[in-house]
Amino acid sequence: MDIQLYNSLTKKKEVFEPLYRDLVGVYTCGPTVYNTQHIGNFRAFIFADILVRTLRFNGLEVKWVMNITDVGHLTDDADQGEDKMEKGSREQGMTAWEVAKHHTDQFYLDMDRFHISRPDALPKATDHIAEQIAIVQELEANGHTYTTSDGVYFDTSTLADYGVLRGMGESENEEARIEENTEKKHSADFALWKFSSPEEHRQMEWESPWGIGFPGWHVECTAMSIKELGELYDIHTGGIDHKMIHHPNEMAQAQGSKGTTEARVWMHNEFLLVDGGKMSKSIGNVYTADQLIEKRFDPVIFRYLTLTAHYRQQLNFTWDSLAAAQSALKRLRQMVREWEMPSVGSADFDIRFLEAVNNDLDTPRAIALVWELVNDSQLASSSKAQTLKKWDAVLGLGLIDYIARPLVVSEEVQELVDQRQVARETQDWEEGDRLRSLIADMGYHVDDTADGQKITEL
Template sequence: MKEQINLIKILEEKGFTYKTSDGIYFDTSKLKNYGRLAGQLLSEKVEGARIEKNPEKKNSVDFALWKFSQPGVKRQMEWESPWGVGFPGWHIECSAMSEKYLGSPFDIHTGGEDHISVHHPNEMAQTEAARGHNLANWWLHNAFLLVDGGKMSKSLGNTYSLDDLRKRGFDPLDYRYFVLGAHYRVPQNFTWQALRAARQARLNLINEIWQINGKDGQINADYVKKFQEKINDDLDMPGALSVVWQIVKDGAVPAGDRLATVLKMDEVLGLRLSDILKIEVPDPVKRILKERKQARLEKNYELSDKLREELKQYGFGVKDEPDGQKLILQF
């Protein structure tokens, strides 16, 4: 709170504020290029689109820096200030907190695309007016996550937590893989079917990596360059993920190098692929595989299928290929 009040005092000293009956306001007409983030001129802004109109404001888009508590009404959250008892406006806390914890200016400011028109332009205005420089060097806005093609809303009962995903048998990393599959500026539609597809794709990747039999490899510089080019191209995570799949499948690259390179890439992706290397085949699984191999030689397919099901209890599965059975991970 101290930092917010101090920032408002600086704006006041520099002539960017004025007082009304209900608070201290920022005068947007005093700041050149106000609203440029949204690509709108000050004259194009419309008052009342988000909040109730205030006839005392000098400009329709001026916003509150400090609001006065109503006389005789005790709020749960209110503080003393040079302007009287009240509370900060919606935007000032973000400018104050980011400056305190990230410095000013800081590199990257993120947020939802719904903040492009109001909240983020006002954040920018406060810091630029008070400090004389940008709040952040880069602004990245993500598109909305839809649910079954519609808006996510508590009233609709379609908001989900990671605990909800776990209850349905999903790992939080399945959701992470799902999110990596779309660019942050493109709306993404969450469905349980889409999450199942992401889970299967992640499991396929895990099995590909688990089957790589290589140690002491070197990081492949060419593939790392491709990966970084995707990352540096406006965070093209789907493209970066495709590079991971390319090297996993590239038999021309030594196994150890493929493994080392993928693990290096995963430092960015955060899929915890290194955990796969810790998975060992327990003795009961080895026994089941041996029994199943014999059952198939004897064409005892009923027993073979039964043993396949037993493997699932240990988190494993099996694929029958022309050269024999292949053990796979199956979570």
């Protein structure tokens, strides 16, 4: 069955055909590790994970590469402002190198929490300075650069189709001229190598043919993706915010140095909104995995929530929507616990699921099929179990840990439940509430029913 993917470069859905038989190269723009990644970042990483899982579900071998940006990303994506790593160092009281390690380790932990598969390669920008310098040298040799007082820049006028990814021509670029740097020849020109200022002490800087400095943000992705996947590979993913600046600049670097578009298919996920608006630190609505956990939400619940919307549609996050996703996933887990062990799956359901995920990763349809499957009264639970087990290789909800496994609580939890039963019988409601809270702290919820207390996982 064909896989159809929406290509931002051609602006249409296309049948995906790998460059190499049964081998797909996928590159994902990863985190800038100056701070903890928020749930908006993780929507992009979950989308990329679903893509890779779908390709593998179709029997394709995939090499998935995700970069770690640990230098060069300025606070203004258009090459102005302060290096985010230096800013993180100042604000967090650590060296820039310590900041990078701390937040890289946190990112790996959070990937596991959101059930994101570990990419095959996670190259760091600071480990590939030589490769980035080499790309800039190629661009220089091919006549695509010029030097200003603060760095080496890419001259976008040397590429006739610069900006094709975002659909913006040179005249529109001129209207958006960045006034902060009057030495730039064109508004869209971007830094390839930034010079260290004599007036400041940088923790991260390197020698180069142009002087001491550090690489521009965009060049790392071109250098590392080409090193890991070749001069032209299959798919490049990232958030929709990268479509306007970062990805057009990546493509320009590949065109100028290698004569390719870097990737054949460019895919972008839409924004995650919070309470109908953008996330903002000043508003206080930038949430992390730790904050979800503090509110007793397993991060995989957020993963489920993201699957209920198509990746090319904006998703509005609210605590109520997350609570609804929690209830849905909790119910699903409870239902599959009562099933028999997996046996033979349902071919009809499998075909429909494959049609859904192969149709540009239609996860809302896939989730609808999950519920249609579990509620099918004609299908044996063992068949449902095998089918859902297979599908979860794409969905990544960890349902295999619940199928045909009745809930068993520890002696410590059971003792608290028994104590709460005594409190109920003596009408000590305050003690009952206290014990319910303790039980919740241990990951379980207690419902009072006509048949007594019912224990479920949070």
